[in-house]
Structures are given as C-alpha cells and as structure tokens.
Amino acid sequence: MNKDHIIIANWKMKLGINETIELAKKIKDKFKKIDKGEVVVCPNFVALMEVKKILNGGKIKLGGQTVFWENRGAYTGEISPDILAEAGCEYVIIGHSERRKYVLENYEMIHKKVKTVLGIDNLIPIVCVGEDAKERKTDRRDFVLVDQLQEAFGGLNILKNQQVIVAYEPIWAIGSGVAIEPSEAEYAHKIVRLALNDIFGMQTVDNNFRIIYGGSIDTKNVENFVDLENLDGVLVGGGSLDIDNFYKIAQAIIG
Ligand code: PGA
Numbered sequence: 705m706n707k708d709h710i711i712i713a714n715w716k717m718k719l720g721i722n723e724t725i726e727l728a729k730k731i732k733d734k735f736k737k738i739d740k741g742e743v744v745v746c747p748n749f750v751a752l753m754e755v756k757k758i759l760n761g762g763k764i765k766l767g768g769q770t771v772f773w774e775n776r777g778a779y780t781g782e783i784s785p786d787i788l789a790e791a792g793c794e795y796v797i798i799g800h801s802e803r804r805k806y807v808l809e810n811y812e813m814i815h816k817k818v819k820t821v822l823g824i825d826n827l828i829p830i831v832c833v834g835e836d837a838k839e840r841k842t843d844r845r846d847f848v849l850v851d852q853l854q855e856a857f858g859g860l861n862i863l864k865n866q867q868v869i870v871a872y873e874p875i876w877a878i879g880s881g882v883a884i885e886p887s888e889a890e891y892a893h894k895i896v897r898l899a900l901n902d903i904f905g906m907q908t909v910d911n912n913f914r915i916i917y918g919g920s921i922d923t924k925n926v927e928n929f930v931d932l933e934n935l936d937g938v939l940v941g942g943g944s945l946d947i948d949n950f951y952k953i954a955q956a957i958i959g
Pocket of ligand 1: 714873877878879880881918919920921939940941942943
C-alpha cells in the first residue's frame with residue numbers, strides 16, 4: 705500500500721484552460737528532479753485531457769475536483785467516476801467545503817460519491833472534512849469531524865487494495881491566508897484517525913488511509929507541518945498556482 709507523502713494541488717476554478725496548460729507544463733518541467741512522494745494536480749474538468757497529455761510519461765498524477773455518484777445515465781452536466789478514470793484521473797476530491805457551501809452537497813451525496821468511487825479501480829477518493837469558524841468557537845470541532853466521517857464512510861468496506869485519503873480542512877482556514885496551528889492540526893488528525901479506527905478498525909486505517917491537511921498552506925508555514933506525526937501530506941489551493949511557491953511547498957513535504 706502506498707503510504708508516501710502526498711501533495712495535491714487544487715486549482716479550483718481559478719485558471720482558464722490556457723492558464724492551466726501553461727502551469728501544467730511548468731510543473732512537469734520543474735518537478736523532474738523530485739523523485740520521492742506523490743504529486744497530484746486537480747485542474748478544471750475541461751482541461752483534464754490536455755493536462756493528461758502534458759503529464760504523460762512523468763510522475764505527476766491527475767485528479768478531479770469533484771465527481772457524480774453514478775457511472776452512467778441521464779444526469780445532465782455531471783461527470784462520473786469511470787469517465788474521470790478514463791480521462792486519466794487517479795484521484796478525485798469529494799465533499800470539498802466549497803461544494804458543500806455553493807452547490808449544497810450534503811452528507812448523503814458525499815456518501816454515495818465515496819461508495820461509487822471506491823468501486824472504480826485505480827481511482828482514489830480524497831474526502832474533505834472540517835469544521836467552520838462557529839463550530840470551532842463553540843468547541844464542536846471533534847463532534848463535527850466524527851459526524852462527517854461517519855456520514856461519509858459508515859457502512860462501507862475498504863478492500864485490501866483500496867486507498868483513501870482524508871483531508872482535514874478547517875473551513876475557516878481555507879483561502880484565509882492563515883493556516884491552523886500545527887499542534888491543532890495534529891490534534892484534529894488524531895481525532896480523524898480515531899473516528900476512522902472506530903469505523904474500519906485500526907489495521908485498515910493504518911494500511912489504507914492517509915490523512916492530510918489543507919487550508920492556507922504556503923511557503924512560510926509549510927515547514928511547521930512536515931514533522932507532524934499524523935500528517936501524510938497537504939492539499940494546497942492558492943499556494944499551488946505559482947510554480948516556484950508550489951515547488952517549495954512540495955520540496956518541504958516530499959523533497
Ligand atoms: P487554500 O485552499 O490552500 O487556498 O486555503 C485549500 C483547499 O481549499 O483545498
């Protein structure tokens with residue numbers, strides 16, 4: 705099972721097609737020297753196939769930013785897990801807080817997405833969880849994390865060869881320019897691990913899960929995260945849009 709550290713670039717809807725292509729070319733070139741860990745880029749859907757062509761033959765992997773919960777059917781506008789796999793994606797983000805907020809993705813949808821993606825060979829779900837500012841202020845974070853994980857994974861089985869990534873992304877930290885204190889991230893990751901242990905058992909969690917952090921990771925704060933015991937990588941939004949910044953962050957995490 706691959707337990708390498710991982711860095712995932714979430715380009716959100718921040719780049720057009722040509723801008724995406726330019727950045728993908730730069731990344732392919734710049735990252736030639738990095739031979740450890742895993743690097744994943746998640747472009748917009750329309751640019752996926754072009755980016756795949758650019759990355760072909762290299763070590764950088766491709767991910768989708770979201771996905772639907774059925775593989776085929778009359779679902780206008782949606783993209784299925786098997787279409788993503790066919791386009792060359794090895795990863796897909798599920799339940800990002802921006803999707804929960806702007807397109808009202810709910811627990812049930814997220815659960816169905818995780819289930820369908822787990823049924824596709826070689827497509828690894830990156831399931832996002834995290835508390836908002838109010839939940840943090842009122843000390844409800846632990847409860848929220850356990851609840852989100854139960855809703856996403858409860859009743860599912862993880863097979864021996866399946867991998868899952870859980871991204872702890874405190875909503876208040878995303879895009880704010882201020883990351884969480886590393887000690888707080890370590891604590892939250894322990895809660896995530898314990899909640900997953902409850903659902904799947906410790907052995908499955910140890911073997912099949914990676915827990916990563918996302919929320920305003922940048923070149924200045926990344927060093928504070930690298931040695932955390934329960935951190936297997938990072939999900940980077942804004943910090944992944946500039947090639948030099950992204951490279952520096954990647955070097956700290958996997959270099
Ligand atoms: P950010 O985004 O790094 O810009 O805070 C992270 C994310 O939303 O995954």
